[in-house]
Amino acid sequence: MKMQAAVLEQFGVPMPVHQINLQAPAASEVLVRTTAAPFCSTDWLGWKAMRNKKTPVILGHTAVGIVEKTGADVTGIKLGDLVVVAGTPQCKECFYCEIGRPDQCSSLLDQPEPLVGTQEDGTRVKAAGRVGAYAQYMLANQNQVWALKSDLPHSQLSLLGCGITTGHGAVFNVAQVQPGQSVAIVGLGHVGQWMVQAARVAGAGMIIGLDPVPVRRELALELGATHILDPTTSDPVEQVRNLTQGRGADVVLEAAGPELAVQQAVMMSRRAGTVVLTGVQQFEASINLPQLALAIHGRRILACQNGQSIMDRDIPLCLNLLETGQYRAGPLVTAEYPLSKINEAMYASGELRDLSGVLTF
Numbered sequence: 001m002k003m004q005a006a007v008l009e010q011f012g013v014p015m016p017v018h019q020i021n022l023q024a025p026a027a028s029e030v031l032v033r034t035t036a037a038p039f040c041s042t043d044w045l046g047w048k049a050m051r052n053k054k055t056p057v058i059l060g061h062t063a064v065g066i067v068e069k070t071g072a073d074v075t076g077i078k079l080g081d082l083v084v085v086a087g088t089p090q091c092k093e094c095f096y097c098e099i100g101r102p103d104q105c106s107s108l109l110d111q112p113e114p115l116v117g118t119q120e121d122g123t124r125v126k127a128a129g130r131v132g133a134y135a136q137y138m139l140a141n142q143n144q145v146w147a148l149k150s151d152l153p154h155s156q157l158s159l160l161g162c163g164i165t166t167g168h169g170a171v172f173n174v175a176q177v178q179p180g181q182s183v184a185i186v187g188l189g190h191v192g193q194w195m196v197q198a199a200r201v202a203g204a205g206m207i208i209g210l211d212p213v214p215v216r217r218e219l220a221l222e223l224g225a226t227h228i229l230d231p232t233t234s235d236p237v238e239q240v241r242n243l244t245q246g247r248g249a250d251v252v253l254e255a256a257g258p259e260l261a262v263q264q265a266v267m268m269s270r271r272a273g274t275v276v277l278t279g280v281q282q283f284e285a286s287i288n289l290p291q292l293a294l295a296i297h298g299r300r301i302l303a304c305q306n307g308q309s310i311m312d313r314d315i316p317l318c319l320n321l322l323e324t325g326q327y328r329a330g331p332l333v334t335a336e337y338p339l340s341k342i343n344e345a346m347y348a349s350g351e352l353r354d355l356s357g358v359l360t361f
């Protein structure tokens with residue numbers, strides 16, 4: 001079977017769309033016809049060689065689509081199902097899945113990216129994040145595929161497998177925000193906007209959104225932020241302390257990436273406050289933090305991959321929040337692109353013009 005796919009061949013060079021001879025699904029795999037795949041800022045970093053990617057590879061680590069074929073061992077997913085192919089699997093067999101931490105599932109983090117097929121010249125092509133969503137079809141293990149029933153646009157549903165669950169999980173699973181708490185959110189990209197919405201649903205008192213981009217701050221206000229701040233005009237740590245009786249926020253959620261943003265996120269939390277770090281600027285980056293702020297001042301610094309989501313539980317939960325209008329995905333889908341415009345989607349993401357540009361098929 002043949003399909004068109006955008007292939008990352010060389011870092012920093014626009015991705016060509018190639019014809020790929022797709023492999024047949026293995027016994028545990030599902031063949032999914034992609035209908036919508038969001039361009040994620042993670043892939044902008046991957047394209048710039050800031051992730052440890054091996055080429056040639058099809059980027060795109062989440063999507064929704066329709067099941068077209070199932071392997072012999074697949075259960076619970078049938079032909080014609082609308083499914084989300086999520087960025088993080090839940091194999092239910094590895095050490096991490098067994099201790100209740102599928103966000104660290106070995107099938108994602110300890111195993112090489114699987115082959116999808118070959119190009120016309122015989123070059124073997126892999127799937128990023130075991131998904132490879134910037135393609136007409138995906139071959140996904142059933143442990144990464146969840147069936148959905150919804151009439152919402154696929155472009156919106158496609159955010160379930162990465163952005164929504166990451167932002168939702170940072171608030172509910174990791175920080176465990178309590179009603180009335182003050183929450184500061186550093187970085188109002190697509191994950192930050194989901195954190196704003198989740199903090200509102202969690203009943204946070206003050207929700208402070210920080211971002212240098214004016215339209216992102218304005219959208220955060222619309223989605224539930226009570227205060228917005230431009231971190232480039234004056235010291236953001238001081239600005240947050242000024243809003244919180246000089247103490248700092250009860251909870252700070254970081255969704256930016258640069259070392260300075262992480263340091264500021266830590267320092268704008270109050271003593272004994274909670275800080276959740278989700279950003280990664282570069283796969284070899286490290287950060288420096290003051291010891292006093294940690295050990296003596298008792299801050300809890302937590303980290304978060306995919307919101308520590310348990311997808312069996314959290315995909316239905318987040319879908320319900322979308323269906324009931326408590327979460328709004330519409331304003332986050334800022335553009336739709338055909339696969340042939342993949343590079344436009346990529347530049348719009350990297351240059352912060354899109355929150356979520358979604359490839360639709």
Ligand SMILES: [Zn+2]
Pocket residue numbers: 040041042061087162163
């Ligand atoms: Zn993503």
Ligand SMILES: [Zn+2]
Pocket residue numbers: 089090091092093094095096097098102104105106107
């Ligand atoms: Zn696992």
